[in-house]
Amino acid sequence: MPVRRPRCTTNAQVVHAVGETGAVSDPHLPPTRHFASDNYAGVHPEVLAAVAAANVGHVAAYGDDPWTARLQEVVRARLGDQAIAYPVVNGTGANVVALQAMLPRWGAVICTDVAHVHTDENGAPERVGGLKLLTVPAPDGRLTPERVARQAWGFGDVHRAQPGVVSLTQATELGTVYTPAAVRELCDQAHALGMRVHMDGSRLANAAAHLGVPLRALTTDCGVDVLSLGGTKNGLLLAEAIVVLDPAAVDGVEYLRKASMQLASKMRFVSAQLVALYEGDLWQRSAQHANAMAARLRAGIDAVGSLEVTQPTEANGVFVRLPAHVAADLRRRWRFYDWDVADGTVRLMCAFDTTEQDVDDLLAALRDAVA
Template sequence: MDLSNINFSKSFTSDNNSGVLPEVMEILSQINQGHLPAYGREGITQLAVDRIKDTFSSRDAEVYFVFNGTAANVCALQAMSRSFHSVLCSSDAHIHVDECGSPEKIAGLKVLNVDCQDAKLKPEHIDQFFVRRGDPHCSQLKIVSLTQPTEIGTLYSIEELKSLVKKAHDNDLYVHMDGSRLVNAAIALGCSLADLSSKIGIDILCFGGTKNGLMLGEAIIIFNKELQDHFAFIQKQNLQLAGKMRFVSAPFFAWLEDGVWQKYAKNALDRAQELEAVLREFPQIQVTRKSEVNSVFAIIPKKHLKAIRKKFYFYVWNEKTYECRLMTSFDTTKQDIQNFKKHLQEILTHK
């Protein structure tokens, strides 16, 4: 393969753009031998499942591996609903904004959204959807979906999550959590992954691997026993049962080795703090919110965007205000931040 025209430089586009953890590459090499049973029956997948159960302090949970985050959310929502049900989320939620209507088309339920300060649902947001409960002319709310951390990099506290879960369960609703970056939330809050999920009553967690240095794959962790029946059929019908499942599951085993995921998540957060500090050094740039995880949001003058993004690409989050999102990753280095600072100096202080 001729890679001479491929630009392998670093960017702040997304943690999806990063490479793969060395620990993941190593375990993939280790298991790439011989012929083993397909579809997760090879024993390796069970080791990964057991490690996830231990990590989340939930031996009664069931764990399924799928290819990506949209598939994880869709399969989870389908398991929690019937065709006349709806799910409530923030207007910033990935299931509402960035999944191309997959929950509606594939899971077959309606997505309801509310505008939330800091992209965080509150218990009172749920109340307005109880007005037409039992009315056959209206879809029936059945699921509350939370993203931790949120799509704009804010965090629910454990107490806020507990309050939402209680509100949902008291009203016969399930709670789904999109945890594509949950490890970053755990490091930021100084708590365990279980503290943010199994210990507070989350019914199904979609636990992200791809954004955190895995080659591919997300884990659907079903804590609520009443939702565990028949999930294997949902996984299969939604084209998520990998033949060579060990190559999807084994990376979770390597990543969740004690100290590994923590080290890489902390690096992403530390570099985001440094990136925010650099942006604040330039009066032309307005940081719009304090970085809580591995994302930094800032308004950058339109006239400078093309030049800045030519070398270090990132997304314009709001095309009206030119608020941009810059993401750090497990492999972002201090030198990357300093190189970006130098790049900004060359452009913003150019006479």
Template structure:
């Protein structure tokens, strides 16, 4: 006997009746370059360098062992040893936050605290991942320009030996910093000495390590291995990769659990050859330096053009607020000026300071892009 009343219907089990019609629910992605103009929101917004796309395609051949047993990953280890010394151990991972958590977790016990700048990515921009996933306490110290000093570090060492306190066992610096400033080799050496004198390790968040090295005119090892860095998160995505970073262990006395932690932390790629192929394309030759030099130069050009406009009084209230030492320019910009420029270009408000915007250049930024942005800001 049918118990349904006349206005009741049995729900359809036909997928065609349940799922939306993809062809009509949303228009297809417009892949014309004009539909995706260059912007200054982040170097993450940029596409992938053509040489990296080629490297991925060339690695897409036949079958090869997974989880790092492939020749591309072995080649990556050799390239890292060339940059960072024969004792360096390198581990490709998917992303920067994963690299930071994995690096710190592999080197520290669960009761450790990590001293860093308050503006550091591990403190401000990673949704608490080093603490929630890594199980580590982050101690954010106030800085003027995103850079720690030996004095700042010493002042942040509290609770040593007390069971009620997380134990300060690491220092982490960003190179370049979140404020776009760059540590010199001497500054890093002094920080490393302070850390080691206090029985702490030194970690570098090197998501833009290439930009820092290009700005300083030195090699990657000169601002890591040579000056006492113990473990490094090595960037790739912000310098033109599709999605690949790495953890590089420089101190052979730490990081022994990396082989197991990488899997546990969801950072072990099965088809690792495609991560390694990208990293090889970037770091085997000069691509990392050329791309970083280009983005740095565009930031310098942008800063020069904006300073010129400010000096001529064309934009009252416009002011560059940090040294330009990498691929980013921080500008104090009146709200009405920012609103006008955003009719043409995207860029970010900087949440750590009022009326400051961040203008980020990428490996593919051109002088024409910069000049068009300046025109939008000036109102030409």
């Protein structure tokens, strides 16, 4: 059975689909928060305050500053004594640099066919990183040892790219979550084969909030070697980080970060955001709220009765099949992404600033459109 590939309707396509008086340009519609992505959300006020507080005088550039030093203390407290943070400016950069540092030039990465590194980074791991991605079907977005085994072969075969890293996304691109036991099982399998484990943790906070566990329970304690630690999807302005959990798993991160154009000169402002998010409980509060709004949305959709939700709602996203006329009607006011155009599945994402009223307004419009 063929695997369907996710497709997201771009902003331009959405406007074209609903006309010039649609989701963006109609001045008669009230301002609204959209459900396309948690990247649409603004910056958390506590993060803006942290950036403003860092805007004092002249400070050494490229990470030789007090905020970046403090970030090292924060990640060690959250993720273990060996953890080392390398701030970067976007998630693609974090993934590409991390994977480059983990693999030789002939290395390959095992991931799902819906992994962000495969579907949404414009081939950057392969184009920029020079790495081969070995994908496996994952209808629920999750790797399993059985799925990994489909590509974990050919070691020593000169004709095959050498599998060296298993990369999993937490929470997954389909809104599902790996338990600590599931992550540990994948790490044990990979390590037994001489491979390393990378986690794309752009929504790690949402997964941890869903399970009610600390960040290290899904990473360090399970054997994850390198983490792309998310920030932008959880209320930051422009900040992600590569966090090396096992220093033996990488080589040359500092050089690759510069060569890949991810070394911020005024790094204090990147680090200040990450400190604001992870030093206290802001990461948890924001993720819990986004998850709660998604749960509210899911409950409202279930109550409609005639719509099919295609994935468990375990983080901050809801995947539901909508009739074409219903989706078109909702797009008069809200943006959201087509996940599978062929069967009408759309993705509705909640963010740290999504309100109950936002959700209830969407549900009211959904009920009207279905009726």
